[in-house]
Amino acid sequence: MIEKGNANSGAPPVVLVANRGEIAVRIIAAARRIGASPVLAASTADADSPAARLADRVIVIGPASAAQSYLRPELIATAALQAGASVVHPGYGFLSEQPELAELLEIENIAFAGPRPETLRAVGDKSSARKVAVAAGVPVAPAVEVDDVEAVAGLGDSIGYPLLIKAVFGGGGRGIRLVNDAGDLARLAPQAAAEALAAFGNGALYLERFYPAARHVEVQVFGDGEGRAQIFGDRDCSVQRRHQKLIEECPAPGLSAATRAVMHDASRALVQALAYRGAGTVEFLVDTQSEAVVFLEVNARIQVEHPVTEEAYGIDLVAAQLRLALGGDPELPDVPPVPSATVLELRINAEDPENDFRPSPGTISRVRWPSGPGIRVDTQLEDGYRFPPFYDSLMAKLIVRAHSRNAAVAAARSAAATVEIEGVTTTLALHEFVLSHPDFIRGGVTTSWFGPTWEHRSEQRMESVR
């Protein structure tokens, strides 16, 4: 094993954990697994957290505000130096996909448990990621630039309907128009061009295929940084509210072998083309009408939902990231495209689903988790924990494995029913609802399923109260 960084031979390497909450607890466990010493970089709000007590040392990097602590690469790099760290694990969110941190660490000869900075840049914005994907032969949504807004019919036919008209220089969802047929397109394209010219100083447009009923399916990849790619199956993350994932499962249910192969092969090609280093996820939309697969983006980090893959295949992705970053063998096996078990993850958030998912931070007076075969809980909660208002609302992930999807759904439902969290409102109620809903039990709901379905339930409850 190649020693990196400041580690003295003999002393265990130090892992600086540059994150908080449940993923900090998770990274500390992985550091222990590989025999390393975990040190936590924490804001003042987290200096006494359960993760802080699990670590060998805590370094306070700044005040509660993430903008003055967890989001500052120079503070994390300084903490890594103070800790004598061999490797920094950034978790997800915060600086996990920021090339600046990776670059600062490179200067200090400290490893970064993530892709190289140039990879983070290449996949960091959608247009650059799309170019990389196209070059690697990954299927993308059909799109074409418009040369003449008065002659768009041929372009529309080449892409297919429905489609979106987008401004080349637009952003933030502005100026996007949904078009259902050639008549709409001919009428709306000149308007869109005029608006784009007024809003963005340039009237250039492009057309992109729109998939109104699609599933979110993603592929877990791991690259050795030299062009070798391993694929660890797929996850369905279609139960979403406003693009926030609520429930994830491995494998994605009801995919044909051909569709699955398209995604896995494309992901492998992308990892090879980038000589991708470490754990990553390639996200796709799967159109439920045509089974067409289109590339969405690369998440160049460990993801919140990584445990479903870990449990399905019996692997430790976070330990593998650390081993690779330290110059060792990630110790990951080659696995089949479909695991023999099904695993579900329920995200339990400090939000009130009956009140428009309003955040509900506060003190957790009491918390009890289920136990039993195939049950895993990733969390930072404990009795008396003051859930801070400064960060995201994820409290825990309840992960349940069983021999079949039906068994996993039933087991997850019964496990969720025995969770006790007192003191704050949680999203547990929505899990009971989803896990007992016939659409979800059947499998393969689209990303637009949960929102209106939950709204409908809320309306019905209001009426039954009257």
Next chain:
Amino acid sequence: MTDDATPSWQHLLDLVAQLDSGSYDSASVTYGDVSVQLSRSGPLTAPAPVPSRASTTPATTSPEPSGTIIASPMIGVFYRCPSPGAPPFVELGASVGADTTIGIVEVMKMMNPVSAGVNGTLTSFLVKDHEQVEYGQALAVVAEASSQ
């Protein structure tokens, strides 16, 4: 390490001293192939949240436990002197004003001046020159001038 294109420590510290007397929130100066960034974090008069471990090395050893603690505005390295061998920004027992710079916390080449924040007498330093400090860690104690 040092070549003709590289400014000396004295150049940098003159620069810092000059900028320190001006009013700015952050400044970035490129000098040959060296770039210097400074930023103020605002006066840290409010007692910043002190990390739990730092609170186990409290001012009990200090001669003026009732004094006002000056907390580090940043994680970094604390410097008492503008340059190696130079006299410190403030000597023990010196009187300080709210704006008096008592030292610098350097984080990744970024120099953050630390102001006393209160008027009084600097009675002790709780960290050594060149010591690694964390955010909120107690750096020094000032006995405040009695406001009659």
